Amino acid sequence: MKLIKTPTKGMNDYLPSEVALREYVKGVIVKEYSAAGFRLIETPAVEHIENLTGKNGGDNEKLIFRIMKRGEELERAAESGGELCDSGLRYDLTVPLSRYYSNNSAKLPSPFMAMQIGNVWRADRPQKGRFRQFTQCDIDILGDASKTAEISLISATGGVLKKLGFNNFTVRINDRRLLKLTAEKCGFAPEDHDRVFIILDKMDKIGLDGVKNELLEAGFDSESVEKYITVYTDCGNTTCSDFAASVGGEAESVAAGLSAIMKAASAATVGGCSLKFDPTLVRGMSYYTGTIFEIEMDGYGYSVGGGGRYDEMLGKFSGQNVPACGFSLGFERIVGALADSGFTVPMSGKSYAFLAEKNIDDETLLSMYSDAAALRAEGCTVTVTSKMKNFGFQKSKLEDEGVSEFRVYGENGVKIL
Amino acid sequence: MKLIKTPTKGMNDYLPSEVALREYVKGVIVKEYSAAGFRLIETPAVEHIENLTGKNGGDNEKLIFRIMKRGEELERAAESGGELCDSGLRYDLTVPLSRYYSNNSAKLPSPFMAMQIGNVWRADRPQKGRFRQFTQCDIDILGDASKTAEISLISATGGVLKKLGFNNFTVRINDRRLLKLTAEKCGFAPEDHDRVFIILDKMDKIGLDGVKNELLEAGFDSESVEKYITVYTDCGNTTCSDFAASVGGEAESVAAGLSAIMKAASAATVGGCSLKFDPTLVRGMSYYTGTIFEIEMDGYGYSVGGGGRYDEMLGKFSGQNVPACGFSLGFERIVGALADSGFTVPMSGKSYAFLAEKNIDDETLLSMYSDAAALRAEGCTVTVTSKMKNFGFQKSKLEDEGVSEFRVYGENGVKIL
Numbered sequence: 001m002k003l004i005k006t007p008t009k010g011m012n013d014y015l016p017s018e019v020a021l022r023e024y025v026k027g028v029i030v031k032e033y034s035a036a037g038f039r040l041i042e043t044p045a046v047e048h049i050e051n052l053t054g055k056n057g058g059d060n061e062k063l064i065f066r067i068m069k070r071g072e073e074l075e076r077a078a079e080s081g082g083e084l085c086d087s088g089l090r091y092d093l094t095v096p097l098s099r100y101y102s103n104n105s106a107k108l109p110s111p112f113m114a115m116q117i118g119n120v121w122r123a124d125r126p127q128k129g130r131f132r133q134f135t136q137c138d139i140d141i142l143g144d145a146s147k148t149a150e151i152s153l154i155s156a157t158g159g160v161l162k163k164l165g166f167n168n169f170t171v172r173i174n175d176r177r178l179l180k181l182t183a184e185k186c187g188f189a190p191e192d193h194d195r196v197f198i199i200l201d202k203m204d205k206i207g208l209d210g211v212k213n214e215l216l217e218a219g220f221d222s223e224s225v226e227k228y229i230t231v232y233t234d235c236g237n238t239t240c241s242d243f244a245a246s247v248g249g250e251a252e253s254v255a256a257g258l259s260a261i262m263k264a265a266s267a268a269t270v271g272g273c274s275l276k277f278d279p280t281l282v283r284g285m286s287y288y289t290g291t292i293f294e295i296e297m298d299g300y301g302y303s304v305g306g307g308g309r310y311d312e313m314l315g316k317f318s319g320q321n322v323p324a325c326g327f328s329l330g331f332e333r334i335v336g337a338l339a340d341s342g343f344t345v346p347m348s349g350k351s352y353a354f355l356a357e358k359n360i361d362d363e364t365l366l367s368m369y370s371d372a373a374a375l376r377a378e379g380c381t382v383t384v385t386s387k388m389k390n391f392g393f394q395k396s397k398l399e400d401e402g403v404s405e406f407r408v409y410g411e412n413g414v415k416i417l
Numbered sequence: 418m419k420l421i422k423t424p425t426k427g428m429n430d431y432l433p434s435e436v437a438l439r440e441y442v443k444g445v446i447v448k449e450y451s452a453a454g455f456r457l458i459e460t461p462a463v464e465h466i467e468n469l470t471g472k473n474g475g476d477n478e479k480l481i482f483r484i485m486k487r488g489e490e491l492e493r494a495a496e497s498g499g500e501l502c503d504s505g506l507r508y509d510l511t512v513p514l515s516r517y518y519s520n521n522s523a524k525l526p527s528p529f530m531a532m533q534i535g536n537v538w539r540a541d542r543p544q545k546g547r548f549r550q551f552t553q554c555d556i557d558i559l560g561d562a563s564k565t566a567e568i569s570l571i572s573a574t575g576g577v578l579k580k581l582g583f584n585n586f587t588v589r590i591n592d593r594r595l596l597k598l599t600a601e602k603c604g605f606a607p608e609d610h611d612r613v614f615i616i617l618d619k620m621d622k623i624g625l626d627g628v629k630n631e632l633l634e635a636g637f638d639s640e641s642v643e644k645y646i647t648v649y650t651d652c653g654n655t656t657c658s659d660f661a662a663s664v665g666g667e668a669e670s671v672a673a674g675l676s677a678i679m680k681a682a683s684a685a686t687v688g689g690c691s692l693k694f695d696p697t698l699v700r701g702m703s704y705y706t707g708t709i710f711e712i713e714m715d716g717y718g719y720s721v722g723g724g725g726r727y728d729e730m731l732g733k734f735s736g737q738n739v740p741a742c743g744f745s746l747g748f749e750r751i752v753g754a755l756a757d758s759g760f761t762v763p764m765s766g767k768s769y770a771f772l773a774e775k776n777i778d779d780e781t782l783l784s785m786y787s788d789a790a791a792l793r794a795e796g797c798t799v800t801v802t803s804k805m806k807n808f809g810f811q812k813s814k815l816e817d818e819g820v821s822e823f824r825v826y827g828e829n830g831v832k833i834l
Contacts, residue, residue, distance in 0.1 A: 003734045004465045005520040008504050011463060013517050015524055016456035023447075023457060030440075035793045037770070037800025039433035039818065040440060044550050045462060045536065046428060046482070046506075048421045065463070066485045068502060070540050084501065085485060087425050089463075100430050103422040107432055109814035111802045119462065123487050133461050146803045148773050148782075155786065260779060268786030270794070317420045353454070356565050362677060365565075369572065369685030376452045377687070383454025385528045386563045397526035401456065 010124070010132030016401060022135070024345040025335055026117055028163050029137055036156040038115035038139050043096035045089055045119065051099055052088045056313060058285050060091040063122040089121035093138045094313070094326065101142050102317035111144035113152070117331070129336055138307075140326035142314065147261050150291050150309070153327040154265035157295070157305060158273035164334065165343070168298035170274040171265070174281035175258055176288045176308070178244065181251045182231055182279070187224040194286055196220070200232070201282035208232060232280060240277040261291065287313050291325065300337065304330040349379040353403045355387035355394075357410030368409040427541070427549030433818060439552070441762045442752055443534055445580050446554055453573040455532035455556050460513035462506055462536065468516055469505045473730060475702050477508040480539040506538035510555045511704075511730070511743065518559050519734035528561035530569070534748070546753055555724075557743035559731065564678050567708050567726070570744040571682035574712070574722060575690035581751065582760070585715035587691040588682070591698035592675055593705045593725070595661065598668045599648055599696070604641040611703055613637070617649070618699035625649060649697060657694040678708065704730050708742065717754065721747040766796040770820045772804035772811075774827030785826040 007013050014022065030040065052064055066085040069077055077084050090096050093116045101112065117137045124130060139156065141149040154171055161169055179200075183193050199214045206214070208229060215225045231246055240262075244255030262275040283292040283306060290309035297304050307327035315321035352375060354368050372382040387408055388394045395406060395417075406417040424430050431439065447457065463484060470478055483502040486494055494501050507513050510533045518529065534554045541547060556573065558566040571588055578586055596617075600610050616631045623631070625646060632642045648663055657679075661672030679692040700709040700723060709725035724744035732738035769792060771785050789799040804825055805811045812823060812834075823834040 002736055003468045003471050003516065005516060005734050007461050007516075007520070008463050008465055011461035012459075013461075013521055014459040015521065016458055019457045019459050022459070035796075035798050036789075037798060037802070040436045041433055042429075042431040042436050042439070044424050044428035044430075046425050046538070046550065048425055051420045054420050065487075067506075068483045068485055070482075089484075099420065099422060099424075102420075103424070104430055104432065109818060110805060110807075110811060113800060113802065121463070133463065141802070143805075144803045146773065146775070148801065148803050151782075151786065152801050264779070264782055264786065267783050268790070270790050317422050319419055356563065358563070362681070365568075365681055366684050369568065369681065372453075373685070373687050379452075381452050381454060383530060384565065384569050385454065385530065385558070386561045386565050388527060388560075394527060401526060 008132075010126035012131055012133070018339075020345045021339060021343070022335055025164065025331065025338065026137075029117065029160050029329065029331075030115070032160045032163055033115045033139055033156055036113075036152065036159070038113045038156065040115045040117070041097075041100060042118065043090075043093075043100050043116070045121075046087050047090045047096060047099070049083075049085055049088050051095055052091065054095075054316060056095055056098075056285075056287055056316065057091055060122060063091060063124050065089040065121050065123055091120055091122050093118060093120065093136050093328070094140075094310075097138070097140055097142075097326075098314050098317055098324075101314060101322070105142075105318075105322075110142075111149070112142045114138075114140045114142065116140075129332065131332070135331045137329040137331040138326055139329075140324060142324045143322055144325070145311070145323035147257060147264070149323075149325040150261045150293075151264045151268055153307065153325060154261070154275070154293060155268035155273065157327050157329060158265070158269035159271075160329065161295070161304075161334075162269070162271045164338065166297065166334075166337070167271075169304065170276050170296050170298075171293050172276050172278040172281050172296055173258060173262060173291065173293045174278055175254050175291050177254045177290060178240075178247070178251055178258075178279065179282065181249065181254070182247050183228070185247055185249075186227040186231065187221060188228070192220070196228075197282045200280055201284075203232070203280040235279050238277070238279065240279075243277070243279050258291065283308055285310075293327070295330075297337065300333070302330075302333065304333045304337070347402055349381060350375075350404060351381040351383070351402045352405045352407065353383045353385070353395075353398045355385060355391075355406065355408050357387050357408060359411045360409055361411050364409050364411065364413060368414070371407075371414075425549075427543035429548055429550070435756075437762045438756060438760070439752055442581065442748065442755065443554075446534065446577050446746065446748075447532070449577045449580055450532045450556055450573055453530075453569065453576070455530045455573065457532045457534070458514075458517060459535065460507075460510070460517050460533070462538075463504050464507045464513060464516070466502055466505050468512055469508065471512075471733060473512050473515075473702075473704055473733065474508055477539060480508060480541050482506040482538050482540055508539050509537055510535060510553050510745070511557075511727075514555070514557055514559075514743075515731050515734055515741075518731055518739065522559075522735075522739075527559075528566070529559045531555075531557045531559065533557075546749065548749070552748045554746040554748040555743055556746075557741060559741045560739055561742070562728070562740035564674060564681070566740075566742040567678045567710075568681045568685055570724065570742060571678070571692070571710060572685035572690065574744050574746060575682070575686035576688075577746065578712070578721075578751075579686070579688045581755065583714065583751075583754070584688075586721065587693050587713050587715075588710050589693050589695040589698050589713055590675060590679060590708065590710045591695055592671050592708050594671045594707060595657075595664070595668055595675075595696065596699065598666065598671070599664050600645070602664055602666075603644040603648065604638060605645070609637070613645075614699045617697055618701075620649070620697040652696050655694070655696065657696075660694070660696050675708065700725055702727075710744070712747075714754065717750070719747075719750065721750045721754070764819055766798060767792075767821060768798040768800070768819045769822045769824065770800045770802070770812075770815045772802060772808075772823065772825050774804050774825060776828045777826055778828055781826050781828065781830060785831070788824075788831075 292308035294306035707726035711723035
């Protein structure tokens with residue numbers, strides 16, 4: 001029986017040139033974040049199913065690749081009609097990080113500045129630019145309740161994007177507490193807030209009237225909806241202190257904190273960073289408790305990263321809340337944007353191909369390898385392989401891979417082509 | 418409900434210092450193999466269950482983490498009592514590579530020199546140094562039937578080990594065809610060869626007498642066993658031409674090829690490489706068709722890598738055989754050996770921690786970040802974070818992470834500690 005040649009649905013084989021770009025981007029990210037004090041950690045791809053289904057993953061929990069029990073446990077479960085699955089592939093890096101910190105905090109600095117680059121899996125409907133296995137890149141600061149956390153996360157991420165050659169981005173910023181205080185002031189009950197926010201989040205797609213209609217259709221009190229719409233009318237260019245003044249009360253101290261974060265994060269980013277208050281920014285995950293942010297790139301209709309403060313998540317593992325704030329960079333989107341722009345990965349040295357003829361004698365074979373070693377010692381890449389019958393095709397493929405000089409070794413010694 | 422803090426059974430959380438060592442080793446491997454012309458590729462962690470159970474994985478096929486179907490497909494399968502699983506986590510990098518090459522060969526150079534570093538999963542019984550998720554590191558040359566493939570694989574791998582500081586290793590080498598010709602000459606039927614080799618493979622554990630007894634116990638013809646044992650008597654230091662002479666026939670041309678590979682691979686490795694013919698070397702996987710090799714490290718009772726030629730595997734995907742030869746480096750064992758030796762990862766620059774007091778004013782906050790940016794531009798690492806109440810503990814943990822200078826920023830400006 002012939003085996004199946006294509007990858008599993010929605011997953012990718014990456015060609016060498018694609019891997020080179022991905023590795024280049026990873027290299028820049030790790031170097032910049034490391035210089036800013038973030039430490040790379042690693043967690044397993046496989047998580048306990050209980051942790052993945054603990055309501056911290058939102059809609060992602062519907063997309064889990066579930067792993068079956070094995071051996072006797074599977075047999076027992078099958079016989080008794082019990083649960084056949086004991087684990088699953090992680091769908092994000094935040095749940096594993098929370099587990100990791102609860103498990104290892106005694107061995108880690110506090111505050112702990114974590115960096116993760118790893119694959120996650122979601123059984124989503126595959127579509128352009130959306131895969132079932134993809135790389136996420138997160139930084140998180142655990143154990144720091146102060147605004148230093150937000151400033152360090154935003155400025156480090158701005159720095160990474162600048163190093164990768166992006167200048168056309170803006171960090172939109174808001175605070176979950178401002179969203180809640182606004183909804184509260186307009187008369188929405190706390191248990192309705194999440195439903196209200198999901199509708200508000202559509203502002204950029206359906207506009208203010210669309211938000212109003214959806215809120216009314218959802219059956220919310222028309223007076224509350226009217227007030228709510230008034231607050232968000234013409235809010236596109238409002239400052240956070242003006243917005244907070246219209247809400248009043250606690251909102252003003254939240255806004256003062258946000259303003260300070262925006263000012264410092266912009267100044268702390270090498271080359272500067274554009275930050276913009278956006279009172280309609282919601283962010284999907286319900287675990288956020290404070291500041292939230294999202295990176296918008298000119299010319300792209302999607303965010304290339306985002307994050308926020310989630311002070312109550314770690315308590316679900318340890319029983320004790322730990323302040324936490326994170327930023328997830330959209331690795332696949334950044335790689336896609338660079339590929340679209342025609343970016344080529346800088347080569348580290350000249351690349352040669354040494355090709356052995358079939359008739360090569362032992363002495364020439366040895367000199368081929370010693371010539372290769374000498375050039376490699378100078379920092380060059382030397383591919384040593386057999387010369388194929390279809391040399392024209394072989395040469396053009398190697399040129400695609402960056403080879404610029406060819407030498408053929410055979411019984412008459414070496415020829416430079 | 419509290420979530421589960423520990424990783425899933427047999428899998429690891431890696432601390433920052435552990436990740437630093439792993440990343441250092443990966444960096445050396447990728448740099449050396451790249452200079453030798455190997456191109457990094459990437460395949461998904463998830464493979465079709467048909468490919469994983471196609472008899473190319475030997476005993477590893479018993480250790481598959483199986484992934485369940487989803488949605489309607491799962492419901493249909495459950496109702497009809499059908500197969501609940503459609504895919505699984507890869508247990509090695511050879512099956513995915515074979516699928517990858519069959520799927521992408523038109524876009525790749527020929528011969529193609531592939532490099533892979535990735536995680537694989539096996540539901541093995543966890544024990545010291547053996548994990549259920551671990552990193553494999555493979556190089557393979559596809560489409561080259563000549564001995565250049567073996568020489569390039571062995572010399573490049575020898576070069577990686579030398580760069581990592583290992584000098585105490587030997588590459589043991591043999592050829593599956595020699596094993597077969599020897600067994601044939603002694604009268605074992607071809608269909609019995611694999612069972613005979615599994616017993617021969619135990620030579621280093623049970624000795625020649627042990628091999629003899631097991632062969633007899635397995636019911637093989639005593640005359641064949643006697644002949645077989647005679648061939649392998651005192652074979653510990655035999656040359657491959659002497660061994661082949663005792664077998665005769667085709668064995669002599671196979672041995673001539675092996676000798677040439679050994680001579681050239683040793684000369685082609687920068688700093689030299691010790692190679693040793695070992696007629697009892699078998700290698701577990703039955704897909705090998707020619708040269709096989711294994712790296713032995715003095716002071717360690719296990720191999721730190723191995724591989725060989727498998728010319729008939731790729732045909733199972735494409736219907737067309739492609740000559741193939743690969744070398745798998747024991748990444749986890751190399752990392753373990755370096756950790757045991759007390760190796761420390763070289764730091765790239767001085768590491769600072771800038772700590773913000775609670776009472777820091779906005780101006781000092783900004784100067785803290787601009788001071789940090791200036792030092793980072795010089796190649797230093799600067800961790801910017803909040804100063805904690807338990808400063809002594811915080812300082813000692815940061816020192817563990819390599820921080821050598823501390824500055825505290827507060828309302829009275831900066832203090833260097």
